[in-house]
Amino acid sequence: MLTWDDLAAASLARQFPEDPGTVAERVHAIGDMQTQTARSAFVGLAARFPGTTHAEVSEAYGSGTIVRGSTIRGTVHTASPRAYTVLAEATRIGQHPRWARMLGLAEGQLAALWTSVEEFAREWRTPEELRAHVDDWLRRHAAGSLEAAATGPGRYLGFAHGGLVRRPASGDRWEGQGKPVYATFERTGAATVADVVRLHLAAHGPSSRHDVAWWSGMSLRAVEEGLAGLTVVEEEGPDGRTYVDLPDAPPPRDLPGVRLLPEFDALLCGYDSRVRDRFVTPEHHRRLWNDANGMLLPPLLVDGRVTGFWRAAGTARRRPLEVAWFARTRRPRTGELDQAVAALEAALAITVTQVSLSREQV
Template structure:
């Protein structure tokens, strides 16, 4: 039976690999990065590959070596084009039925709508332009769906189906939360559910079927279909679930020291939200994750466990850093923060003016 510590060590080997070289190779090595907070890609790469710079990550985005867009679960991810192709397939499977039911249209109508959006977005489009295009199409083909498209999640219909990528409308501020424009993503080739499951296991495994389903936003039936096309090994886990993995998985690793992780880091978001014990206790998870708005505090990783959070608020190039560790966990030594702070400064292109270290009772 696998323990939580063994699951963590196996996952750390994938999420903190040896440095493969370029920014694109680094992103490919860790699979994908959840980046609805745009700075998360910069911070996540800096935490895993200290020394990566803001300019390097920006250049990779500008060159299309890594891309960013709304994919699995309707969230925003950064990935290489090859991996984004796989995420787009997961999104097609996971989101299609939801949107068809929400709009009250047939599968064929929804596919035709999305085809029209992709044709329209061959030129970069603003969110307002995409919404106008969707309203125009629905007005001509399914006028009864206009109200559903105007409310709640319907506002994201034009760009949340995994077939578009986004870039900052203002230029090269990829780490900012400014207004985006969207363009059609050209897949690098075919992808199937087996590719989706393989992608997850390569980056996050070992994983339960529930982990894969949560991460990809697909039903368990789709996970089983994907597993049927793969050679995997299975072991019982500490929670009674069966954990699957690839037979050529890397050996487990320890990760001593301190890392400053981004919001929505894969050590949390790669797994079922009810079973993230390999990296964080349930009590600490509830402190980090605000279920009412879906936001996560940036985690503090100490010796391979998430034991606190940090803040470097604002957009100024010079700003203070606050680091908080939870009571009854190991206090990070101040000297241990020197390297992660330097990695954060290089990745975001900022200067940390002071570091405050405090304990939070939980």
Template structure:
């Protein structure tokens, strides 16, 4: 008998909403990684999963290097433990080397040499402008015809988007802000393989199709197959005609009653192929949440383990209102259910919610 979307959701919820293991680093380790190009997403995501975790605790974990943040898989920004970040860096190397070589019109060997040069240069914290200047100087010596490509489009991000650097706020302690970052070389915790990449995904997000793993990691299906060949996995048919694989020691599925306020780019969506996210959201709701023109996602509202709306707490003030919108023909969140998720948001972001407004959106 095959898996239904509900089966897949319950299995994923067991990994993304586990029992509380203790410290911030242990919590991040348990859920695998958080997509955090919106810097506050790490704070909101941890608060939604572990109500009561504080802004100060998360900040301290970043400051101590117990969790790290940088540009890795798919060129996006992720937060993870150093061990998981090492795996993400390997996925980035596999998925991005040839892409960057094509962008610049140089060989894969040259891009590897350039990345080593960037890592050597970033042994001290560097600004994006300093990294761009270093890349330009390297190209001027080794591939001057590529200078124009490095100055436009994705080439502008080459200096810090290859998985071997981590970033921190240049201003010091505002890890949840979108202020200017500085970048430093990440010291990997050890060698990893493609099997480790697939294992990390399945442990955090499974069961998954091969397309899910490839999309999440930003690697070709051939690399996913190579990783699976090094793992002991179980396989079942899924509701969309794809085969779904999982680790044999996966935790039992769980329900998730109640309301959670999730961050932009949360794993319940971004852990999976963008064409097959039905385990948590209908296609109609997914289109409403995801702006394909700019790649931005509205922060999802999770009700009883399904995404049924979105929320906003706009601005950067320490005191701000909260607006929650639920989609028509979904369950309306009860006001009494909002006390815990609002308190979790306040604790994790270090803010005070001055009022809560509920509204329905027709879809």
């Protein structure tokens, strides 16, 4: 039977691999990065590959060797073009039925709408232009759906379907939360539901079927379909669920030391939100995750466990850093923090003016 420590060590081997070289190769090696907080790609790469610079990540985005857009679960992800092609397929499988139900459209109508959006976005478009295009299409083909498209998630209909990528509307401030523009993503080929499951296991495994379903936004039935197209190994996990993995998975590893992880890091968001015990205790998870708005504090990783959080608020090039560790966990040592701070400074092109360290009772 696998323990939570077994699962953590196996996942750390995928999320903290040997450095493959370029930013694009690093992103591809770890599969995908949840980046609705735009700086998360910069911070996440710095935590995994210290020395990654702000200029390197910005250049990779600008050249298209890594791309960012709204995909699985309707969230923003960064990936290599090959992996993004798979994320787009996961989005089609997982989100299109949801959009069809919400709008009262038949499957064929929804597919026609997405095709029209992708044709319209052959050049960069603003969210307002995409919204106007969707409204015009619905007015001509399904006027009864206009009201649903104007409220709630319907407002994001033009760009949250996995077929577009985004970039900053002005300049190259890829780490900022400025207004984006969108264009059609040119897929690298076809992808299948088995490719979706394979991508998850290669980046995050071993995983339960519920983990794959939560991460991908697909149903358990779709996950089973994907598994049927793969050769996998199975073992019982500490929660009674069956955990699956690829037979050529890398050997497990330890991860001593301190890392400053980004908001929505894969060590948490790669797994079922109800069962993330491999990296964090339930009580610590409740402190990090805000159920009211879905936001997640940037985690502090110590010896492969999430044991606190950190803040470097603001947009100034010079700013202080606050680090909090949870009571009854190991206090980060000064030298360990120095290395983590240096990695953060290089990735965000900032100077940390001072570091304050405090203990948080949970």
